Amino acid sequence: MSNSWSEIRDEIKRRVLERELLPGAKLPNDQELAEEFGCARTTVQRAMQDLVHSGTVNRRRKGGTTVTLHPITRTTFDIPITRLEIQTAGKEYGYFLVSREIRVSPTHVASSFGLAKPMEMLHVVALHLADKKPYIYEDRWIVHSTTPEILDIDLSRESANEWLIRNRPYSDCEVRFLAKNATHHEAELLSADPGDAVFVMERTTWINKAPITMVRAIAAPGYQLVTKAS
Amino acid sequence: MSNSWSEIRDEIKRRVLERELLPGAKLPNDQELAEEFGCARTTVQRAMQDLVHSGTVNRRRKGGTTVTLHPITRTTFDIPITRLEIQTAGKEYGYFLVSREIRVSPTHVASSFGLAKPMEMLHVVALHLADKKPYIYEDRWIVHSTTPEILDIDLSRESANEWLIRNRPYSDCEVRFLAKNATHHEAELLSADPGDAVFVMERTTWINKAPITMVRAIAAPGYQLVTKAS
DNA sequence: ACTATTATTATGTGCATGCTTAATAGTATT
DNA sequence: AATACTATTAAGCATGCACATAATAATAGT
Incomplete structure (x- = not known):
């Protein structure tokens, strides 16, 4: 089972969207997810960092990863010359x-x-x-x-x-x-x-x-x- | 000389801000920057990815890394419930x-x-x-x-x-x-x-x-x- | 009971290595 | 001579391992 970090990201996002993971829920730690996806912990880390950026999950050392409690709409605007x-x-x-x-x-x-x-x-x-x-x-x-x-x-x-x-x-x-x-x-x-x-x-x-x-x-x-x- | 990826990011950003690197200018490749900063290529890569996110530089395989030609203001808004x-x-x-x-x-x-x-x-x-x-x-x-x-x-x-x-x-x-x-x-x-x-x-x-x-x-x-x- | 120390646990960072992509040079074919 | 295909190669990209760091929990000492 070979998964790229973006596929892992999409799968976690899907679980959040499909309510398999509810807001506030704690995710398995990176090690466990790595085993599930059959990859290294670093690869999961990459996927997670992207989810942090998009505001989907929060991560804290020792505290683990949780689904963002209050979903928000995060938008990016580019204002050119x-x-x-x-x-x-x-x-x-x-x-x-x-x-x-x-x-x-x-x-x-x-x-x-x-x-x-x-x-x-x-x-x-x-x-x-x-x-x-x-x-x-x-x-x-x-x-x-x-x-x-x-x-x-x-x-x-x-x-x-x-x-x-x-x-x-x-x-x-x-x-x-x-x-x-x-x-x-x-x-x-x-x-x-x-x-x-x-x-x-x-x-x-x-x-x-x-x-x-x-x-x-x-x-x-x-x-x-x-x-x-x- | 040990540099973290965020320090490298800040230093590149500084060069762009200080006009040491002009818009459109091509940066040295990751390997060369890694040598300059005394770190691994991967560490430079991390810094660069962050600069891509903030819209500071563009990267293309084989084409290398260039400073964004037309500076933009990139803003992020969070719209809550x-x-x-x-x-x-x-x-x-x-x-x-x-x-x-x-x-x-x-x-x-x-x-x-x-x-x-x-x-x-x-x-x-x-x-x-x-x-x-x-x-x-x-x-x-x-x-x-x-x-x-x-x-x-x-x-x-x-x-x-x-x-x-x-x-x-x-x-x-x-x-x-x-x-x-x-x-x-x-x-x-x-x-x-x-x-x-x-x-x-x-x-x-x-x-x-x-x-x-x-x-x-x-x-x-x-x-x-x-x-x-x- | 309170405080200081230590252990544990989960994420973060740096490095080495191999993979993928896209531009270009080279070659063959029309 | 012009086009189309192929090989090369120069970049960035992805993965995995080992170690660092931070936050909490457990423990020992006062």
Whole structure:
């Protein structure tokens, strides 16, 4: 009986799905499973690690392996550079800078970075277009003390989104999804009506504790984020 | 020089972050890296697998390992049972059934399941409360030919959300996030105003190709989905 | 009865070795 | 000369063993 680690994973998953193993149930230890499947303990370990990743089981040394008590839906979203998202969809990409100025950030921006009080940042507002139609409205605060080079970039030609992702990698990122009603200003730029529900993706990034940028990307009405979870 | 696989992973990630390895760049092969780090090839392989998971690098047999060309933000969200989400936040959970009837599904529901044409399903509308205030409005279509037991469940006592997650595991799940304006009916139940922007999470699940349920969970205004990506 | 130590047990990690896959070079055939 | 098949080989991938580590349970000492 020769089983690959992924077959073992699938079989355990099947037992969980078919309720042969109930939530909270303790699985046999790796050694026993290895004997059952006729393989080495390491192979079972591999399968189990994958199940830990997908949130199917929990493992603790000495405590053993148990089926996750409260099943959850674990989904993964990839957020690409906006230009690529548009071009991948087969649409023509367009971009223009709405405003660019250095000013003291509002408190909510500072607190999102975990900063005690507001500080001077570069505030950039821009619009991304798909097939000449507004697609994403980008309201961004850049901590230029962390990334001084950004001050020399001509943001009317290259989006801050793209420049930062390519030139200022981050170590930590907080993502926030929410819905809001479009303001007058946002609606105008997005060719929508004021009050229209818009989908907002907020991202705050740091490089080793140092704040880089916080962006509020507001999608035009109709935008959806889709993913297939296993 | 003894390095654990996670230290190797962190070091490679650092090189990518510090732009010592540019997007698209080819890394040395596992053998060479193993020599550099003074460890076995397998240990490098482990580190690399983790970097593949996080989307940092791509690997192809014979082709080698390359730094991901277009950096992306990969985020993972865990969507729990609504009751637990509320209780975990330290709030009192409440629930009531708004309506329950068997009827032919609209076409958009059928097409979400990948069904050619509409069919009879169980349609359930319910409200989840946090500290007696509306929290999530749940509009659900259940394929009762896949899960006939659901017809015998008293959904005024136990939410379909909970019963299904506990009793009808799924193998595939499609998740969709979007924003919309609350309808009159939705606004009333959520104690909001018609037209308020609400955050919508749509989930469609299957068990081995057989459709189970499609739920549209509409959160009360102010709801946010937050996660920390690495 | 409480605390410190030791034993046990289950998972985690590192290493050696052999397998699988895909790109490419080489060869034969049209 | 162009195509189609085959062999080579350079990568990553999978498996199994031995040992490390962590969490609990058992025991001994105060």
